[in-house]
Amino acid sequence: MAPEIRSFMEEQVKNNALRELVEVSPAPGGRVIVGGKEYLNLSSNDYLGLSCHALMASEIIRSLSGSVVTSPSSRLLTGTTPAHTVLENRMAEWKAGEAALIFNSGYQANIGIISAIAGRKDVVFADRLVHASMVDGARLSGAKLIRFRHNDMEHLSSLLEKERSRYDKALILTESVFSMDGDMAPLAEVTTLKERFDCLLMVDEAHATGVFGRSGAGMMEAIGYAARADIIMGTFSKAIAGFGAYAVLSEAMRAYLVNSCRSFIYTTALPVYVVAANMAGLDLVQMEPWRRKTLLVNADILRRALTEEGCDTRGNSQIIPIITGGNDRTMRISAWLRRKGYWVAPVRPPTVPDGGSRIRVSLSAEHTSGMLERFARDMGEALKKNG
Numbered sequence: 001m002a003p004e005i006r007s008f009m010e011e012q013v014k015n016n017a018l019r020e021l022v023e024v025s026p027a028p029g030g031r032v033i034v035g036g037k038e039y040l041n042l043s044s045n046d047y048l049g050l051s052c053h054a055l056m057a058s059e060i061i062r063s064l065s066g067s068v069v070t071s072p073s074s075r076l077l078t079g080t081t082p083a084h085t086v087l088e089n090r091m092a093e094w095k096a097g098e099a100a101l102i103f104n105s106g107y108q109a110n111i112g113i114i115s116a117i118a119g120r121k122d123v124v125f126a127d128r129l130v131h132a133s134m135v136d137g138a139r140l141s142g143a144k145l146i147r148f149r150h151n152d153m154e155h156l157s158s159l160l161e162k163e164r165s166r167y168d169k170a171l172i173l174t175e176s177v178f179s180m181d182g183d184m185a186p187l188a189e190v191t192t193l194k195e196r197f198d199c200l201l202m203v204d205e206a207h208a209t210g211v212f213g214r215s216g217a218g219m220m221e222a223i224g225y226a227a228r229a230d231i232i233m234g235t236f237s238k239a240i241a242g243f244g245a246y247a248v249l250s251e252a253m254r255a256y257l258v259n260s261c262r263s264f265i266y267t268t269a270l271p272v273y274v275v276a277a278n279m280a281g282l283d284l285v286q287m288e289p290w291r292r293k294t295l296l297v298n299a300d301i302l303r304r305a306l307t308e309e310g311c312d313t314r315g316n317s318q319i320i321p322i323i324t325g326g327n328d329r330t331m332r333i334s335a336w337l338r339r340k341g342y343w344v345a346p347v348r349p350p351t352v353p354d355g356g357s358r359i360r361v362s363l364s365a366e367h368t369s370g371m372l373e374r375f376a377r378d379m380g381e382a383l384k385k386n387g
């Protein structure tokens with residue numbers, strides 16, 4: 001192996017930062033089985049517990065009754081089936097947009113859309129904590145990338161004041177519910193700034209879709225601003241428990257992306273059984289609002305219990321980070337929690353800032369209050385025992 005690659009891997013080991021794949025079997029009831037042992041699953045994006053829903057399986061099977069069951073080509077050739085069109089129309093309607101476009105994953109949507117919209121003469125303003133796929137899209141675009149401090153509108157405003165006029169187009173990127181801090185962007189203020197400084201706005205609702213908003217359509221719906229963003233994207237693979245992603249946008253923007261977005265054009269369309277899973281997930285989000293209510297009640301229960309245990313938590317969503325500080329301590333706490341039967345993710349730099357290592361809990365509507373209270377007590381003990 002090349003010496004650079006070998007030394008990179010040695011550094012990963014030395015920094016206690018080696019990433020490895022672990023084989024797990026997700027189980028119903030917010031659990032996961034690993035190496036024959038059952039754990040409480042606190043690191044799943046299946047927020048509503050839909051991944052094991054009977055309707056999901058039956059709709060996937062029903063979609064396989066046609067004679068062509070896999071995807072024959074890209075969307076622009078013979079990959080756009082009636083099911084794709086129905087799903088796009090349903091997404092546009094639900095998210096209060098003019099049109100929608102399906103992508104094969106959130107990662108592909110973000111890198112493709114951002115690099116199609118922005119170019120060398122443009123500027124991208126991105127919240128410091130936006131998802132890696134948005135950062136990669138901005139880099140790929142060749143535009144000037146300027147990061148603003150997380151959720152800091154004064155900082156964004158001063159950067160816009162100073163930099164906006166030096167570029168042609170400007171694009172503002174934010175998430176609505178942030179994946180690492182579990183907090184929310186001040187979307188009303190972001191929208192005001194976007195309008196004042198003549199920018200395009202793209203909001204990533206990956207963690208808000210299916211969870212927030214009256215009909216579960218996300219934060220932009222919750223605050224009544226859906227029509228004022230240029231692009232609202234999200235993935236089918238989190239609360240909706242399917243696979244792939246969508247962007248809600250104007251008809252004109254949709255047509256532009258169909259002509260210019262390379263991660264949309266040069267890839268095979270999602271197969272019909274995946275579209276059927278996405279549709280079933282969407283149906284369930286709309287038909288069973290109790291799931292998102294239970295999820296957010298669970299989040300309240302756990303946040304309160306963790307605070308009583310003296311934990312430093314962030315945010316106000318179904319994602320609850322517990323700040324643990326340095327890498328080594330976080331790894332010790334994580335191992336301790338594993339032994340106690342919790343499958344929970346340690347998150348370390350570079351995913352989060354130095355010194356901001358954390359245990360990141362993501363909840364499910366399937367967890368019970370008893371499970372969460374027991375976890376909070378064990379988390380409190382983990383912090384004391386691993387000081």
Ligand SMILES: *Cc1c(COP(=O)(O)O)cnc(C)c1O
Pocket residue numbers: 104105106107108110131133175179204206207235236237244245
């Ligand atoms: C998960 C996630 C993505 C990527 O979506 P995939 O469909 O899994 O590729 C993009 N943005 C955010 C904020 C995410 O959490």
